[in-house]
Amino acid sequence: MESQNNNNNNQEKFRDPNLDKRTVISPDGQQIEVDPLQDYFEQARPQVHKPASKVIEKFLNWARAESLWVLGFGTGCGSIEIPPLTTPRFDAYRFGVAMRPTPRQSSVFIISGYLSVKTLKRAIRSYEQMQNPKYVIGLGSCTINGGMYWDSYNTINRLDYYMPVDNYVAGCMPRPEAILAAFESLKKRIKEGRADGANKYAEHFDWYKANQKKVIKDWNMPDYNW
């Protein structure tokens, strides 16, 4: 199993005792071996999914573009700019944008600001649980080059080293109007068939994983999990 070869030297140092192999005794006296890393996570590599034929894909891309389901996951200061999108003033629903509470049902992941390394781990897990096709919007300067945190010891500087990004919104912080504009430009990209981040992630999986492991020291999960 590839997922067992976590090539991170710090793994032993940051070992989570909850994830150790152990034997538990069931109520009727049976001994059961539990290996959390095997049992609690699915460990298949992401696959490249070929698009459907041209005409059908065009129609499906149109439907996907006009029905963007955003994962409610806030990172950094930009997350305060997301809730106004659902209010009467900005009302993103009229553009086909809806908020979803679980990653599996969402198609758009907004990284809303700086990503600390600790949050990056959660962001990657959420991103991998989203189903193909999925799109990422990087919000604010912090996701482009680190912004005001560019020399911080604990935040990442470039988001697209860690997951494929479809759209960036510059600014610190961008206003909700800028996010609406980002949705419009993402729609254009999807309709042109260029927003294929999920397949890109699957194709260059090893490169993304290596980058992620370079910064995440306490990597105590399988390489791919949903």
Next chain:
Amino acid sequence: MSIIAKLLWVLLGLFIILNWGLLMGALIRKIVARVGKRVGIRWYQPWLSLPMLYSTRSSISHGVMYYLGPVFRLSGGVGIFLFMPLIVGSPYFDNFSFAGDVVVILYFQFFGMLGMALGAGEGGHPYSTIGISRGLAQFTTVEVPLTLAVISLAIQYDTLSIKEIAAAQQGGITNWTLFTNPLATAAALLSMLGIFRHAPFNLVQAPNEIPIGPPTEYHGTYLGVLRTNGAILHVIEAVLFMNLFFGGAGNWIELIIKTFFIYFFTVFIGVVFPRFRIEQSVVWFLKVPLVLGILAILFMAI
């Protein structure tokens, strides 16, 4: 009529009901948005979301029962549809209605819930399990006043056939069960709030309580099937109440207007009232609606 022709008419009815359900869902969301001074979703948004869901390229399965959960839910919705007469006196749109269809329909309401319970349970997510236990607890108490109201109607009209109950209410608004048996209507309308699960009783699927309850783990095509079922179920449940209490429908226009207002009644209450906790809603259904249901039976039996 041959069985093939019958099936084609049933499919036509299902097609109309599905599309009206999608449109009604969008209209209601639009009205609620306008109440909140928003523009709201586009009226054709549900037709865009369904292909988006059905065309998700990858999906995850947790096993056979997980896969069957939405299928059971859909067969629950379509099952109610199959036994529901849509248009009073029409040989084309009475579907497979028969002498005891109201009993079958009461059963089918639970069928989808139980299928979902098994399916979502296999997903292994604790939120799903919490949502299921809440949903089943609430729905069990919802069914009690509804069943009492239906028994009251069975005594009143001396039949268990929805077709005959609807036919008996023809010939003027005063013949509706709403006026001939107001107690049963009140009990059923109060339990209807729990069936449609709008605000006072929407804890089961409230996004910000536990992430959306039983369908937490369902995505892509699974969720598409659940949404398709939701559109069918909303209309067909409204048709059930229309047939039992509001005189049925003589044509499609009447059906569309009546189902809209029946469904709108629950949405209206949902906009006005805040959400109940699950133990509050369970107790609520076992107080006033239950007493009304028992009184309705007593008045009809004496």
